[in-house]
Amino acid sequence: MTHQITLRFEDGATQMIDCRAGESVADAALRARVSIPLDCRDGVCGTCKATCAAGDYQHGDYVDEALSAQEAQAGRVLTCQMRPSSDCVIEIAAASDAAGVGTFHGRLTASRALSPSTLTFSIALDDRQALSFLPGQYVNVQVPGSDLTRSYSFSSGPQKTRCRSWSATCRRG
Numbered sequence: 008m009t010h011q012i013t014l015r016f017e018d019g020a021t022q023m024i025d026c027r028a029g030e031s032v033a034d035a036a037l038r039a040r041v042s043i044p045l046d047c048r049d050g051v052c053g054t055c056k057a058t059c060a061a062g063d064y065q066h067g068d069y070v071d072e073a074l075s076a077q078e079a080q081a082g083r084v085l086t087c088q089m090r091p092s093s094d095c096v097i098e099i100a101a102a103s104d105a106a107g108v109g110t111f112h113g114r115l116t117a118s119r120a121l122s123p124s125t126l127t128f129s130i131a132l133d134d135r136q137a138l139s140f141l142p143g144q145y146v147n148v149q150v151p152g153s154d155l156t157r158s159y160s161f162s163s164g165p166q167k168t169r170c171r172s173w174s175a176t177c178r179r180g
């Protein structure tokens with residue numbers, strides 16, 4: 008059984024996703040390749056805090072610092088923990104332009120080993136390309152001429168506006 012979840016973004020855009028029984032909204036969004044703010048995915052940081060405008064759900068497990076009892080009573084939810092038990096409408100505290108999945112081309116402008124196991128680098132995007140991203144989002148980097156991709160976390164901070172260059176970090180291994 009699945010529930011239909013309407014994700015309503017700050018700019019008025021909506022995305023519909025299906026959430027399986029027992030699945031968190033965040034996992035359902037990731038499965039649908041829709042990015043929403045995420046970080047710990049463990050009910051600790053509060054990054055994924057959103058508002059459920061309609062529907063029934065279980066709050067799941069989390070610490071009080073991430074979501075207070077007052078917030079929970081007012082319909083605030085942590086999407087990494089929330090398990091819908093009906094169709095729901097959820098207001099996401101982010102604009103939709105960072106919610107999609109896209110392909111971008113750019114040039115490596117800097118690279119530095121932070122330790123024997125950690126690498127950081129910067130990419131400048133090609134002309135007319137710009138990228139915005141949410142907390143917890145990552146990028147799969149592919150070297151031209153190769154089929155290999157690798158996931159990297161952004162180390163530059165999330166921005167409200169779309170940016171032309173960004174940095175990422177990955178543990179080597």
Ligand code: FES
Pocket residue numbers: 044045046047048049050051052053054055056073085086087088
């Ligand atoms: S991502 Fe940290 S509480 Fe949900």
